[in-house]
Amino acid sequence: MTIxxxxxxxxxxxxxxxxxxxxxxPDIEVVGEAVNGRDxxxxxxxxxxxxxxxxxxxxxxxxxxxxxxIVAADSAAKVLVLTTFDLDEYxxxxxxxxxxxxxxxxxxxRQLADGVRVVAAGEALLAPSVTRxxxxxxxxxxxxxxxxxxxxxxxxxxxxxxxxxxxxxxxQGLSNGEIAERLVVAESTIKTHVSRILVKLGLRDRTQAAxxxxxxxxxxxx
Numbered sequence: 001m002t003i004x005x006x007x008x009x010x011x012x013x014x015x016x017x018x019x020x021x022x023x024x025x026p027d028i029e030v031v032g033e034a035v036n037g038r039d040x041x042x043x044x045x046x047x048x049x050x051x052x053x054x055x056x057x058x059x060x061x062x063x064x065x066x067x068x069x070i071v072a073a074d075s076a077a078k079v080l081v082l083t084t085f086d087l088d089e090y091x092x093x094x095x096x097x098x099x100x101x102x103x104x105x106x107x108x109x110r111q112l113a114d115g116v117r118v119v120a121a122g123e124a125l126l127a128p129s130v131t132r133x134x135x136x137x138x139x140x141x142x143x144x145x146x147x148x149x150x151x152x153x154x155x156x157x158x159x160x161x162x163x164x165x166x167x168x169x170x171x172q173g174l175s176n177g178e179i180a181e182r183l184v185v186a187e188s189t190i191k192t193h194v195s196r197i198l199v200k201l202g203l204r205d206r207t208q209a210a211x212x213x214x215x216x217x218x219x220x221x222x
Contacts, residue, residue, distance in 0.1 A: 003120045004031045006049040008040035008066065009082065010058040014105065018053060021109040028116055037061030041069045044077050050120045052079045054099070056090045064093045071098030071204070078119045078205070100205050122205055158200045164218070166193045170206055171213035 005022055007015050007030060019030045032047045034040035037054075038061040044052060052070065056063040067079045081094045081102035091102050100119045103112065159167065162183075169179045176194065180187040194206065203209050213219050 001027075003028045003051060003116055004047070004049045005029065005116055006032050006034060006040065006043055006047060006052045006077070008034035008037070008043075008052055008058070008063065009055040010035055011055075014055070018112065021112055022116065024109075025113045028113060037063055037066030040066045041073075044070050044075055045073070048075075049077050051116050052077050053082055053103075053116070054079050054094075055082045056094060062090075064090060064097050067094055067099050068097040078122070080115060080119045095207055095211055098204060098208065101207050159197060163193050163197050163200070166190060167197050167209060167213050168218050170194070171210040171219045173210075
């Protein structure tokens with residue numbers, strides 16, 4: 001299936017550059033561009049893209065507000081945030097707003113295309129090291145006390161004990177394969193657990209799961 005992409009950035013050169021790079025991929029189609037957040041929200045409604053490459057700092061409506069509106073509208077589009085710095089303070093707000101991950105603007109053509117594919121598939125575009133840094137940064141921005149270690153956790157809400165354990169490992173930045181190895185089970189079993197976790201908690205993807213685990217005090221940052 002062809003992945004339909006909308007590019008939202010207030011810089012024309014950035015939009016055109018990404019459009020050329022992605023347009024060269026046989027499985028990706030750039031269906032439109034947006035010059036600001038408000039335009040992005042409207043274009044998502046009109047074009048129904050699978051993925052939105054969303055710049056954060058734009059006029060009229062920034063990428064965070066646009067992401068929040070797109071998610072609130074129950075759009076099927078996944079938002080992939082574009083940023084110049086990997087620790088941009090606004091990235092954390094964007095993830096809380098419902099973005100599925102973020103990508104640096106200096107990413108290579110391959111990284112850009114792979115990022116679009118990962119997000120379109122419903123996964124989170126956050127490398128383990130990045131996930132750990134995000135959680136650490138959340139702890140710095142929050143005034144809440146340090147979080148309880150995973151080993152002391154039982155279950156959370158409607159999650160089973162094993163699902164809670166998997167959620168904690170997701171928040172620690174482990175991939176499905178790494179979690180399967182840690183728990184000595186098949187990777188397909190972990191995929192099932194992840195799917196159930198997302199459904200039970202009403203989350204869109206692994207990124208939101210990681211943020212949720214932090215805010216629910218299920219992990220210790222750092």
